[in-house]
Amino acid sequence: MKVVILGLSITSSWGNGHATNYRALARALAERGDELLFLERDVPWYAAHRDLPAPPWGETVLYDSPAALDAHRAAAAAADLVIVGSFVPEGVEVAEWALRHAGGAVAFYDIDTPVTLEKLAHGDHEYLHPRAVPRFDLYLSFTAGPALAQLSERYGARRPEAFFCFVDPEAYRPLAAEPLWELTYLGTYSSGRQPGLHELLVEPALSDPELRAVVAGPMYPPELAWPANVERIEHLPPGEHPGFYCAGDWTLNITRPEMRALGHSPSVRLFEAAACGVPIISDTWPGIEAVLEPGREIVLAERREDVLAALARPAADRRAIGAAARERVLAEHTAQRRVERLHELVGVPA
Secondary structure (H helix, E strand, O other): OEEEEEEOOOOOOOOOOHHHHHHHHHHHHHHOOOEEEEEEEOOHHHHOOOOOOOOOOOEEEEEOOHHHHHHHHHHHHHOOEEEEEOOOOOHHHHHHHHHHHOOOEEEEEEOOHHHHHHHHHOOOOOOOOHHHHHHOOEEEEOOOOHHHHHHHHOOOOOOEEEOOOOEOOOOOOOOOOOOOEEEEEEOOOOOOOHHHHHHHHHHHHHHOOOOOEEEEOOOOOOOOOOOOOEEEEOOOOHHHHHHHHHOEEEEEEOOOHHHHHHOOOOOHHHHHHHHOOOOEEEOOOOOHHHOOOEOOOEEEOOOHHHHHHHHOOOHHHHHHHHHHHHHHHHHHOEHHHHHHHHHHHHOOOO
């Protein structure tokens, strides 16, 4: 299958979760013998923080404006599938280009569905215009559940498909690591997530000075005060994620409020940690039980007391939860499974 992807970034994971998904997808496509052209807008923010400037799967080309995409019209016309991702700069124009020049199926890959729906509801067309939604052959949605009905009934999406984020099991797996922390958290700063992070990590750290915790990720305001037993790491490239997860007893998952409200929106960090066999403590949201089974494959928490109770569980319980989550994720949420589904949707034999 020939595939063209116009995505936010594959060369830089700085401040975005899209890159790890695109990298895993690119690897899985290459392993199946599919041809990939990834087109990424060359923007200063990512140019200054490129941790994979030359991805080894398929071809990656940086372009400086939507007009520059015309150099790739032949590739779009020859492709079995052209994918336009969410949050692509000047995404409305980019989508129009793809719909105009693609010779095969065109899909919108929404890694931010709750954000997209909120933007569309308020007339914000930063990267997607509602007039384009009915024209896509596929709408690949990060979010399942009621979001799919909204996309179909309100915006006319013809084939909305639950297409969760996923993990590359070659990159994310259990590692022997020196135990450094009881509780870890990996994520870019978000004002919406910060109250949950405060309740489920900062408050437990304040109540137990012996607890060793860490928060890794960029863009946290410098004025934020952290307890003495909470370490800060500004940025971790994806290659260091597995070692980070495996150096903690538990890892914490915090969901953006838009995604909590809509539900059915597992984050890529959830799958990454699970693939590493690390047990997860997560905030609660509708549909999480369809992804990982509470109590057996994941522990849910609403208050600091829930976190402290999880941290006090025997090591055998902790290992069993991590192992069960890893088994589930490897069976259902790998890049290979998503590529298989793409072949089914497009009608090209895998």
